[in-house]
Amino acid sequence: MNSTHTPLLTVPLSRDAHAWARKFAAEQINPHHGKRVYLNTLAVYAVHTYLRWIRIATDLSQGDSWQLHLQAVLDVADLVIPNVGKLECRPILPETSVCHLPPETLDQRIGYVGVQFQTQLDAVQLLGFVPAIAPSPSPLTQLSLTDFQPLATLSAHLHQLRSAQAIATPETRITVPSAPVNLGQWFQNQFEVGWQTWEDLFSDDLRPAFNFRGDRSAPAIIASEASLEPPTGIRRGKLIELGGQPTAHVAALVVEVTPLPETSEMKHEVLLQVHPTREQRFLPANLQLIVLDATNQPILDASGTPLAVRSHQTDNFIQLLLRGKTGEQFHVRLVLGDVSVTEQFVI
Structure with a gap:
């Protein structure tokens, strides 16, 4: 990264x-x-x-x-x-x-x-x-x-x-690691189960309006106007359940991967967004979007601050942008209260 x-x-x-x-x-x-x-x-x-x-x-x-x-x-x-x-x-x-x-x-x-x-x-x-x-x-x-x-x-x-x-104190435990989502294969129209098109995630009457009311001062956050442009890469989204009943929240993690010019050291740009879905107009307050490296350590921006953003009460999306080389792995973590959900990716 x-x-x-x-x-x-x-x-x-x-x-x-x-x-x-x-x-x-x-x-x-x-x-x-x-x-x-x-x-x-x-x-x-x-x-x-x-x-x-x-x-x-x-x-x-x-x-x-x-x-x-x-x-x-x-x-x-x-x-x-x-x-x-x-x-x-x-x-x-x-x-x-x-x-x-x-x-x-x-x-x-x-x-x-x-x-x-x-x-x-x-x-x-x-x-x-x-x-x-x-x-x-x-x-x-x-x-x-x-x-x-x-x-x-x-x-x-x-x-x-x-x-x-x-x-x-030995304990029997079987852990089956999940395979990371391969973003490079998206360009060959190969998508993992659960990753849907934008149209399938959001019907016309429920499509987000992109009213971003969060903290625009954080260097890792992209201005909301960027999201109004037509996507230049491949974009897919997945529904993420954050907590069980009666406090369940379902959010959509949207990932757009775009190739960069061949002259660039970094080969791909990855835009990460989280949107509310269906009945929920806004994201729940204090929902965190965090990017970690392959060893589960926070990725830092140029100021030494973790690449992370937290939703405010009237945000209807949050987002982060990162760039990486082919083969690099990273983790995306959503945290809401005591609930944490992590998705693994490889570029």
């Missing part, structure tokens, strides 16, 4: 993150404790958000950082990874060169993630990962920012811990 990967990953801080932080901070009598709890909560929620992107389950409610009776007495920002252990998500203030480790964070941790705050609390940067620190007669009190390993080592470390646990 042609997205520029930078050393740090930026994670936006959602309204939910700030709502939890305000709730917990308001319970603190001491203003200093309130500020500390606020930042700890945001740090934990940011790492929780990142792990959800790469499909690693977490349990916010089980951490000490989420317990009201412990927040005032413990300076912790722990996030529970079910059946693995506790990950400490340490907040690091702007222009700070070290990550402080309170004594209560040195016990029963599988590792540490550095969460760098900016002046504005609208996003954080994940600095990387440090595995658990071995006990010592002289306990470590801080980490240098250079101690943090690339963030990719976190998912590898969690995989190793899970594998070791699986060996200790």
Whole structure:
């Protein structure tokens, strides 16, 4: 993919993150404790958000950082990874060169993630990962920012811990991987089951009007006017069910793949759109469209922000654009609340 990967990953801080932080901070009598709890909560929620992107389950409610009776007495920002252990998500203030480790964070941790705050609390940067620190007669009190390993080592470390646990407690499980959708074959009129024409997905009276009311400032989002042009490539769509009754939402994932000029390093342009279908006029609020690479890591744009977009209350479509070479694989994930659906593609 042609997205520029930078050393740090930026994670936006959602309204939910700030709502939890305000709730917990308001319970603190001491203003200093309130500020500390606020930042700890945001740090934990940011790492929780990142792990959800790469499909690693977490349990916010089980951490000490989420317990009201412990927040005032413990300076912790722990996030529970079910059946693995506790990950400490340490907040690091702007222009700070070290990550402080309170004594209560040195016990029963599988590792540490550095969460760098900016002046504005609208996003954080994940600095990387440090595995658990071995006990010592002289306990470590801080980490240098250079101690943090690339963030990719976190998912590898969690995989190793899970594998070791699986060996200790074997479980019979059969996984049948689904074959990725081959976009290159679409040009030979070969389409996978479930991928319909635009006309079959949307009858004339239900066809979307393309009133995009979302955030136009995000660099990965294409202006809505582009969608009004006739398609120059091959376009197909698939119905995606997001959740069961009684809160079911059905959305249409539309993919248009267009060949680029032979002089271009990237061979194809892929436009991804999500539309409401049938009875639903608008998309549900906070529906996320996320693009991941073949290893389930978020693809970043030139600013280091994940290639992702979230629907607003009156959006009737959202979209992202990416380019890639023949044979490259990527994943498209739709997330609504606790429901996540992933489609795999190869160009």
